[in-house]
Amino acid sequence: MGEPNVDNNTVTQEQKPLNPRVESWKNFFKKLRKNKAAMVGGIFILFFIVVAIAGPFLTTYEPDKGEIVNKLAPPSADHWFGTDHHGRDIFTRIIHGMHLTLYIGFFSVILGATVGVLLGIIAGYYGGRTDTIIMRLMDVLLAFPGILLALAIVSVLGASLNNVIIAVAIFSVPVFARIVRGSTLSVKKLEYVDAIRALGASDTRIIFKHILPNVTSPIIVQATLNIATAVLSASGLSFLGLGAQPPMPEWGAMLSDGRNYLYNAPHVAFFPGIAIVAVVLAFNILGDGLRDALDPKMKN
Amino acid sequence: MSTKTNSNENILEVNELKTSFFTDEMEVKAVDGVTFAIPKGKTVGLVGESGSGKSISSLSTLRLIERPGKIVGGEIKFKGENLLEKSEAQMRKIRGNEISMIFQEPMTSLNPTYTVGQQISEAYKIHENLGKKQAIERSIEMLKLVGIPSPEKRVNQYPHELSGGMRQRVMIAMALACNPELLIADEPTTALDVTIQAQILELIKDLQERLNMSVLLITHDLGVVAETCDYVAVMYCGKIVEFADVNTIFSNPKHPYTVGLLDSLPPHDRDIKDDLPVIRGSVPSPAEMPEGCRFAPRCPFASEVCKTLPTLETDENGNQIRCWIYSDKWDGDPEVKVHAKNTERTS
Secondary structure, three states: OOOOOOOHHHOOHHHOOOOHHHHHHHHHHHHHHHOHHHHHHHHHHHHHHHHHHHHHHOOOOOOOOOOHHHOOOOOOOOOOOOEOOOOOEHHHHHHHHHHHHHHHHHHHHHHHHHHHHHHHHHHHHHOHHHHHHHHHHHHHHHHOOHHHHHHHHHHHHOOOHHHHHHHHHHHHHHHHHHHHHHHHHHHHOOHHHHHHHHOOOOHHHHHHHHHHHHOHHHHHHHHHHHHHHHHHHHHHHHHOOOOOOOOOOOHHHHHHHHHHHOOOOOHHHHHHHHHHHHHHHHHHHHHHHHHHHHOOOOOO | OOOOOOHHHEEEEEEEEEEEEEOOOOEEEEEEEEEEEEEOOOEEEEEOOOOOOHHHHHHHHOOOOOOOEEEEEEEEEEOOEEHHHOOHHHHHHHEOOOEEEEOOOOOOOOOOOOOHHHHHHHHHHHHOOOOHHHHHHHHHHHHHHOOOOOHHHHOOOOHHHOOHHHHHHHHHHHHHOOOOOEEEEEOOOOOOOHHHHHHHHHHHHHHHHHHOOEEEEEEOOHHHHHHHOOEEEEEEOOEEEEEEEHHHHHHOOOOHHHHHHHHOOOOOOOOOOOOOOOOOOOOOOHHHOOOOOOOHHHOOOOOHHHHOOOOOEEOOOOOEEOOHHHOOOOOOOOOOOOOOOOHHHHO
16 A cells, blocks of 8 residues: 555566465475575485486396396495395386386375365364364274275275275375365364355355465475375385285385395395385475475464 | 335335343344335434344344344334245345345455355345356456446455455445445444445445345444435344434434434534533343333433333324333423434534
């Protein structure tokens, strides 16, 4: 209101309306940059993604063809991480396994988050019996230890990589449903939701256009943290032989292979183990950093 | 319904509306048989203390009552059709299009993640199926109508960049976007400071005349009522206790509660030497609602007959009153005179 004679043609750069989304993103990155650990986590994840895409073109070995004469060789200039019991180059297999790991992580979380967010927002918005039914169902899912539930699901569906994704997705559904339900409960009480309803908006419009955009930040944080969990669970299932089947270079399966040679060739189990730790750690640190950066209570 | 105007001229007629909230133990009757009418093109003020059921009445009119609340009886006739018999989809077509509502808190009534233009556009997208560009153009016109300077610039701004008064103007623009025939304003000025209040009331009045709207103004501020309303309905504990045109309410209030409300206004033409008159006691909690007249425990004139509930009686002028004093059955002091101490000032 300050400037009385604002001609629209003379609206200058600095008078341009500040978009709170752009502003809050800027603010968010500022806070994220301050959090060194989160930045490191984020950089590592970017690096992992690059490796997953470009890595396979960079190694000269093939992930599932080994020189059996050279089996269980310790790390050397030729084989940086050594070779496994079939003489396959472990470095190559880890690099080829990267995209499997990220694929499982991202897809299971996208799948689980989509279903969970939908259920949570419906439960929170409609309340009453709908809420009770959905949330008690989620409680049932939560009552099982994640890996046990995934085991049960995979044994029903059969052992394969896609079934692992489905299993991991199913047990991340209740986590998202709970978080989103909570946020929805607080957002739907705000007056602008009443105002838009009084304007004649349908439930679908209110849910997707006016509530969902206001509950995204907890979803983003949870999704990041859940990728770590998903990677760990998927590796666990593969370790037990229920996930990726040989000769797929899945890290859990490689770890499982290496288990038999721990005494004479520890590197076979060590490097896939380190890879799993690195990815899980990176996502966890980034998730924590995102949580701090997106928390409006933690200014600066 | 028997106000001065006949029913053809009433845009809204609320008859015996009952809205209750249900808890595990009990039913709380927030609105208990409310009856009033809004003549076309007129402003009706709904006045009462906090918890008297004003807001619930207005939300019920648009059927925006949410669990655990429920409309349990009565009828709401809008242009002759009972809204309580409409489907939810039909109601959605009425909300924002034929009946609009503005709320008390302009600070929180706008979605912080959308621009002003995007929010006003919602009305056009919902009711007129307009495209983005057209909707924004119409939004700019609306902003112009509600007196926002440089609307082309404001349309792209976010709510946090506007002052409270500006936001309330945006809310009004949003509510009036589709030319509703009835505007329900739920304490539209309570959250604003006094100068802005006057501007917003002036704006509502002006737009009402220009667009030939009817207005239901919910307020607890009698000053606002005197300035803007044609008729006044006074509510107490979920019931209308008095309905009259605005002059009668201020010059010749009949119900002891109305009188109490008027008396408790600070006079502005003389100094207050003693304490301001008050209505003794407080609004009874719904759990211990008195059997008879709900105001009886606080009423200075209460008598034996007040232990039964008085009916809403209409006099020859169409004014309505729910009080035993004006009936043949009155058993208290026959000489009782109910009049406000402040009436000399207002009449």
